[in-house]
Amino acid sequence: MKFTLSIAMNPLDQLGELARVAEEAGFASIALPDSLFYSETVSADYPYTPDGSRFWTEETPWVDPLVATAAMGAVTSRIEFYTSVLKLGSRNPVLLARQVNSVAALTGGRFGLGLGVGWSPEEFEWCGVPYERRGKRVDEAIDVLRLILDGGMVSYHGEFFQFDKLRMSPAPPRRVPFYVGGHTDVALRRAARAGDGWASAMMKFDDLRVVITHLRELLAERGRQDEPFEYQAVCVDRFGLDGYREQAAIGVTDVITMPWVFDGVGFDAEVGPKLDAIRRFGQEVIAKFPEG
Secondary structure, three states: OEEEEEOOOOOHHHHHHHHHHHHHHOOOEEEEOOOOOOOOOOOOOOOOOOOOOOOOOOOOOOOOHHHHHHHHHOOOOOOEEEEOOEEOOOOOHHHHHHHHHHHHHHOOOOEEEEEEOOOOHHHHHOOOOOOOOHHHHHHHHHHHHHHHHOOOOEEEEOOOOEEEEEOOOOOOOOOOOEEEEOOOHHHHHHHHHHOOEEEEEEEOHHHHHHHHHHHHHHHHHOOOOOOOOEEEEEEOOOOHHHHHHHHHHOOOOEEEEOHHHHHOOOOOOOHHHHHHHHHHHHHHOHHHOOOO
16 A cells, blocks of 8 residues: 555645655655635535635635646656646646646656646636536547647547647656546546546545445446556545555555644644654655565
């Protein structure tokens, strides 16, 4: 099992230190969240809280995850980075491919692209993209990204995106893995079709087990049951050594965590207690999972 540090909603001037110490503590990767802006009102519920409300405010700090990866990559040498998850529906995949290509090259290939559709109609519409048919558009955008990022001179002519032969150089040092987010059946089928893994939002253990079982069935339907596939989990009710072993037993391969939360340290706290929590987690948890 691997362990990934989430840096969501932390002050931006702390990110370099968090990344450096996470690498020293044995974390495999850092998960970077994505939020384009905070609209005063939204016309849809947030899908991952019981009442549909957002758990952040207009003052919560966010950074573009690709910019953050470049900055943290510059002060580390081993740890990997992935978006968890980037909202693809409101972005142009050709422009995004240029950014991903650049970040992958600058970090020596230490980058994975976690992808989701996006939930806020305002993020689509105010970025000039229709909210309607967003799922179909994202499916096509994933194909465009894969085509360009795999290198070479390529062209594409689909319903939503069209371009003649082009090439982006340099190609990433290694294949950029795609981790598809979402809990709906449509999202899970998208992960089974186009993903190298699946990324959960906050989930209870029993729900996580059901989803992983279903994903394995969907992968088998496509003949992918023997291919490597990551199950990245944010499990809200299984912690500590026993809890992580339980997660591993149901198929979780990558635990996304924020160790200072267990100490009651808030997002906006000073960086010192967070670094202490990261080091302690490395000694007391990561060291007990040598396969990670």
